[in-house]
Amino acid sequence: MCSRDCCSGPGGSHRGNACTDKKGAKSGSLAGEKIIPTPQSLLYPYEVIEEIADFITKGSGMRPRIGIICGSGLGSLADMIQDPKIFEYEKIPNFPVSTVEGHAGRLVVGTLEGATVMAMQGRFHFYEGYPLAKCSMPVRVMKLCGVEYLFATNAAGGINPRFAVGDIMLMHDHVNMLGFAGNSPLQGPNDPRFGPRFPALVNSYNKDLINKAIEIGKAMGIESNIHVGVYSCLGGPNYETIAELKALRMMGVDAVGMSTVHEVITARHCDMKVFAFSLITNKCATEYSDKKDEEANHEEVMAVAKNRQKACCELVSRLIREIHMASP
Ligand SMILES: O=P(O)(O)O[C@H]1O[C@H](CO)[C@@H](O)[C@H]1O
Numbered sequence: 012m013c014s015r016d017c018c019s020g021p022g023g024s025h026r027g028n029a030c031t032d033k034k035g036a037k038s039g040s041l042a043g044e045k046i047i048p049t050p051q052s053l054l055y056p057y058e059v060i061e062e063i064a065d066f067i068t069k070g071s072g073m074r075p076r077i078g079i080i081c082g083s084g085l086g087s088l089a090d091m092i093q094d095p096k097i098f099e100y101e102k103i104p105n106f107p108v109s110t111v112e113g114h115a116g117r118l119v120v121g122t123l124e125g126a127t128v129m130a131m132q133g134r135f136h137f138y139e140g141y142p143l144a145k146c147s148m149p150v151r152v153m154k155l156c157g158v159e160y161l162f163a164t165n166a167a168g169g170i171n172p173r174f175a176v177g178d179i180m181l182m183h184d185h186v187n188m189l190g191f192a193g194n195s196p197l198q199g200p201n202d203p204r205f206g207p208r209f210p211a212l213v214n215s216y217n218k219d220l221i222n223k224a225i226e227i228g229k230a231m232g233i234e235s236n237i238h239v240g241v242y243s244c245l246g247g248p249n250y251e252t253i254a255e256l257k258a259l260r261m262m263g264v265d266a267v268g269m270s271t272v273h274e275v276i277t278a279r280h281c282d283m284k285v286f287a288f289s290l291i292t293n294k295c296a297t298e299y300s301d302k303k304d305e306e307a308n309h310e311e312v313m314a315v316a317k318n319r320q321k322a323c324c325e326l327v328s329r330l331i332r333e334i335h336m337a338s339p
Pocket residue numbers: 081082083084111134136164165166167247268269270271308309312
């Protein structure tokens with residue numbers, strides 16, 4: 012019996028992307044159509060994710076509890092991991108490759124502050140040409156590896172005028188611009204082994220972890236550089252126009268980037284606890300000006316991330332220590 016809308020009644024089945032009814036007639040594609048659209052959620056079936064997770068848990072001999080996604084230029088978060096087992100993305104079956112500078116393209120599994128962790132040194136972005144379900148597929152791999160907590164980090168432009176370059180914004184909510192446009196990593200038939208058809212996203216960002224991070228920021232003496240705010244993901248790869256930045260600000264957005272939101276949606280769908288932060292790598296101009304130095308560029312993004320990696324690493328490692336000490 013087909014569970015999709017594309018074919019009706021008992022006896023329907025799926026062959027690849029197409030749908031075949033009892034008599035073998037295709038009903039999911041137009042006659043003669045060569046390229047058959049695949050709903051995003053069918054790109055990585057449960058069994059494929061399970062195979063990738065097995066490859067990593069067997070290869071590392073570990074079941075990590077905390078998953079980290081390193082943002083642009085923040086790969087050093089994974090360099091803190093002790094006794095690392097490293098998996099190059101191209102050697103992991105069915106894994107995409109990283110194509111962006113500042114995203115090394117390897118998965119690092121080991122321990123950090125006593126906790127078992129796995130970190131993506133390199134994430135996948137929509138603008139690289141990957142569908143959202145592919146961008147966030149590693150989050151499901153993390154889940155099947157045993158991960159309970161997702162730490163997602165990113166480099167972002169600061170729209171809130173109170174934010175300075177180098178500040179850290181703890182994400183407490185997001186505005187999903189790609190979702191507004193009708194795109195979601197969950198689009199297509201839902202597999203309930205991952206989560207529900209209609210996941211709720213209020214309280215997606217774990218409040219206890221945000222509060223702990225604020226306390227850690229105070230202990231590190233950087234409380235004036237720590238903010239709590241709203242992130243928005245745009246498709247990229249272009250940076251925003253002034254009019255777009257003004258619109259985002261009116262919507263209550265504090266920082267803007269091209270990632271994270273679809274990872275968080277995927278993580279919440281499979282009931283992971285989420286902690287996420289943006290490193291503010293550039294200030295977004297919301298007034299017209301001829302000054303070239305107000306234009307965002309990836310070199311600056313990487314340079315700021317490199318400069319602030321020590322603070323980001325300390326924040327992450329202290330928070331992981333607290334999680335591990337509270338429930339070893
Ligand atoms: O979100 P991360 O991966 O940190 O990277 C951010 O920085 C890049 C642009 O400079 C974009 O990829 C944007 O999303």
